[in-house]
Amino acid sequence: CSAIDACESSNGGCSSKAECRRTTPGSRACVCSAGYTGDGIVCMEINPCLVNHGGCDRNAECTQTGPNQAVCNCLKGYSGDGKTCTYISLCSQNNGGCSEFAICNDTEVTERTCTCKPNYIGDGFKCRGNIFQELLRNSNTSRFYFHLEALSIRDISGPGPFTLFVPHTDVLNSDPRVKDWIAKGVMAQVLRYHMVGCANLLYKDLTAITNITSLHGDLIHISYSQNSLVLNNKAEIVLSDAVGTNGVIHVINQILVP
Numbered sequence: 410c411s412a413i414d415a416c417e418s419s420n421g422g423c424s425s426k427a428e429c430r431r432t433t434p435g436s437r438a439c440v441c442s443a444g445y446t447g448d449g450i451v452c453m454e455i456n457p458c459l460v461n462h463g464g465c466d467r468n469a470e471c472t473q474t475g476p477n478q479a480v481c482n483c484l485k486g487y488s489g490d491g492k493t494c495t496y497i498s499l500c501s502q503n504n505g506g507c508s509e510f511a512i513c514n515d516t517e518v519t520e521r522t523c524t525c526k527p528n529y530i531g532d533g534f535k536c537r538g539n540i541f542q543e544l545l546r547n548s549n550t551s552r553f554y555f556h557l558e559a560l561s562i563r564d565i566s567g568p569g570p571f572t573l574f575v576p577h578t579d580v581l582n583s584d585p586r587v588k589d590w591i592a593k594g595v596m597a598q599v600l601r602y603h604m605v606g607c608a609n610l611l612y613k614d615l616t617a618i619t620n621i622t623s624l625h626g627d628l629i630h631i632s633y634s635q636n637s638l639v640l641n642n643k644a645e646i647v648l649s650d651a652v653g654t655n656g657v658i659h660v661i662n663q664i665l666v667p
Contacts, residue, residue, distance in 0.1 A: 465479075498515050500514065508523065508531065541563070547658075550651075562601070574644070602625040605622070640661060643663050643665075
């Protein structure tokens with residue numbers, strides 16, 4: 410007589426994911442393979458993510474990749490190996506994309522707010538100070554600023570409001586009359602003729618006005634035609650509505666002469 414091998418046929422009736430082990434003649438035991446759990450007749454994959462989140466960080470996603478196997482990936486807004494994930498502050502890099510004159514605040518994962526600092530206005534991504542400061546920050550208007558500084562003209566650093574018509578830097582650099590005005594001591598009068606006090610006049614406001622008085626005291630004539638605003642029938646506004654805390658700047662393509 411020979412012993413009957415209970416595992417010889419159909420894996421002894423064990424699960425295909427189990428090992429059939431002979432015990433005594435005609436008997437066997439079914440043991441689930443590594444990564445599986447059950448009674449050996451029925452074996453199911455072990456999902457490690459169901460126990461202790463698979464050992465992943467609470468700010469990570471656990472993904473089963475096979476029997477009792479899983480990978481951990483940090484969620485959006487966090488960095489690390491998945492076992493340990495640390496919060497990425499949006500504000501920690503490049504001020505979160507906010508203006509250099511703004512305060513960046515992390516509000517929630519992948520979100521932040523940008524708020525202009527005191528004495529600045531804007532949407533947080535672009536923040537402007539007073540128009541005297543803004544003249545220097547823009548290459549189109551910086552030459553006008555340097556002329557004001559050279560003559561210690563600080564009218565527009567006050568509370569305002571003011572409206573400025575600033576000749577483009579290229580115009581101030583190329584017009585030969587500028588040197589003559591400086592030599593004759595009348596440059597301050599020319600500069601003040603480009604300033605209007607007690608008014609914050611945006612482009613749309615100017616379209617409804619025909620004359621305004623400059624800080625120099627002389628009138629500036631305004632005409633609107635063919636979608637263009639022209640001052641004294643010569644100087645056209647080419648850039649408009651640079652709003653600061655104490656007024657607005659418009660760039661013109663010619664110098665206004667009182």
